[in-house]
Amino acid sequence: MGPLKRIFLSPPHLDGRERELLLQAFDSNWITTLGPQVDAFEAEICAMTGIGHAAALSSGTAALHLGLLMLGVRPGDEVICSDLTFAASANAIAYLGAIPVFIDSDAATWNMDPALLSKELEGCRKKGRLPKAAIIVDLYGQCADFARIIQICSSYGLPVIEDAAEALGATYNGKAAGKFGAMGIFSFNGNKIITTSGGGMLVSDDPEYVRQAKFLSTQARDPAPHYQHSHIGYNYRLSNLLAAVGRGQLARLLSKIARRKQIKELYKNTLGDIPGIEFMPDAEYGEPNHWLTVIHIDPELFGADREAVRLALEAENIESRPVWKPMHMQPVFRGCRKRGGEVAEEIFNRGLCLPSGNSLSNYDQERIIGIIKRAGRQLGQRPIIH
Ligand SMILES: Cc1ncc(COP(=O)(O)O)c(C=O)c1O
Numbered sequence: 001m002g003p004l005k006r007i008f009l010s011p012p013h014l015d016g017r018e019r020e021l022l023l024q025a026f027d028s029n030w031i032t033t034l035g036p037q038v039d040a041f042e043a044e045i046c047a048m049t050g051i052g053h054a055a056a057l058s059s060g061t062a063a064l065h066l067g068l069l070m071l072g073v074r075p076g077d078e079v080i081c082s083d084l085t086f087a088a089s090a091n092a093i094a095y096l097g098a099i100p101v102f103i104d105s106d107a108a109t110w111n112m113d114p115a116l117l118s119k120e121l122e123g124c125r126k127k128g129r130l131p132k133a134a135i136i137v138d139l140y141g142q143c144a145d146f147a148r149i150i151q152i153c154s155s156y157g158l159p160v161i162e163d164a165a166e167a168l169g170a171t172y173n174g175k176a177a178g179k180f181g182a183m184g185i186f187s188f189n190g191n192k193i194i195t196t197s198g199g200g201m202l203v204s205d206d207p208e209y210v211r212q213a214k215f216l217s218t219q220a221r222d223p224a225p226h227y228q229h230s231h232i233g234y235n236y237r238l239s240n241l242l243a244a245v246g247r248g249q250l251a252r253l254l255s256k257i258a259r260r261k262q263i264k265e266l267y268k269n270t271l272g273d274i275p276g277i278e279f280m281p282d283a284e285y286g287e288p289n290h291w292l293t294v295i296h297i298d299p300e301l302f303g304a305d306r307e308a309v310r311l312a313l314e315a316e317n318i319e320s321r322p323v324w325k326p327m328h329m330q331p332v333f334r335g336c337r338k339r340g341g342e343v344a345e346e347i348f349n350r351g352l353c354l355p356s357g358n359s360l361s362n363y364d365q366e367r368i369i370g371i372i373k374r375a376g377r378q379l380g381q382r383p384i385i386h
Contacts, residue, residue, distance in 0.1 A: 018248030060187030104340025276302025
């Protein structure tokens with residue numbers, strides 16, 4: 001028997017329609033940025049999410065960058081940011097010479113803790129210096145607690161960008177992820193629930209933000225027959241070819257969510273009763289898109305720690321990943337202010353993202369479950385050496 005095929009965490013999953021639309025775009029000769037596929041992709045995202053306007057961009061990071069720029073973030077400004085996230089959320093703040101202030105997670109949702117956010121803003125008001133904006137992340141496809149967060153931010157006049165890079169298709173109290181705050185962003189990076197290979201979207205109910213995003217992302221050309229520029233622009237628009245792939249993917253979003261939910265349920269049904277294994281909590285206020293199944297391992301109870309489980313899977317050519325390393329622990333953001341941090345740190349030390357891709361077979365998932373179970377027992381039976 002040859003070596004086992006690698007099982008990835010969340011590989012792209014194409015099912016035919018993408019190819020058709022891609023070839024249509026190719027044959028139409030609209031292969032650069034802008035074009036009918038881009039327009040249609042934006043319209044379809046709006047229809048799916050109920051958000052008024054959308055600008056298709058080259059990445060979720062580009063969308064965050066433009067969002068902060070449009071909110072007037074300048075060098076030296078402070079910007080609130082979820083601590084437990086991928087670096088892109090905080091990098092966008094740094095691109096503008098601004099300074100992130102990290103807020104810890106709530107253990108009940110793993111998303112930003114509204115109580116800590118409130119304390120931080122109260123402290124800022126006392127010092128007489130409020131942050132300029134907030135980036136609130138929807139972690140692993142689950143919305144943050146927006147009723148509370150938006151209410152807190154509004155009371156300080158703080159505009160919010162919802163970083164829904166991982167959460168397309170999730171809901172909060174019946175409303176779509178991306179709809180909260182002044183703007184929302186999505187990512188269509190290769191590992192996301194839908195992908196354009198690389199891409200992103202800025203969405204807003206305010207048409208002015210989206211108009212500006214389209215202008216800034218196409219080199220900020222003034223309306224003149226020659227090339228004239230009164231603003232610094234960016235080359236951040238999505239290509240028409242990639243938008244075609246995105247449309248094919250988006251058409252299957254609901255079935256992708258359903259499949260990922262099924263995968264999560266099988267993990268829960270088989271691992272949920274094992275002492276020491278818990279799952280990222282599902283908040284009552286919404287429905288996640290189930291992008292990744294994430295477990296939390298208590299080594300004392302389970303008999304093995306997160307790293308031992310990861311290595312046991314890796315030995316069988318199966319990819320799993322520790323939960324995002326919190327931003328306050330990242331060398332590049334050392335010295336940035338933080339509020340709390342212990343919850344995110346604990347989740348990082350014990351959390352493991354499991355293979356959750358749409359193409360994961362039941363057979364492979366059963367293998368993964370078996371390896372996890374055995375990892376616990378093996379280490380649990382190890383003699384204690386003093
Ligand atoms: C929370 C979060 N924000 C932002 C991004 C950036 O998106 P992109 O990779 O499309 O730039 C990602 C993922 O890549 C992410 O997970």
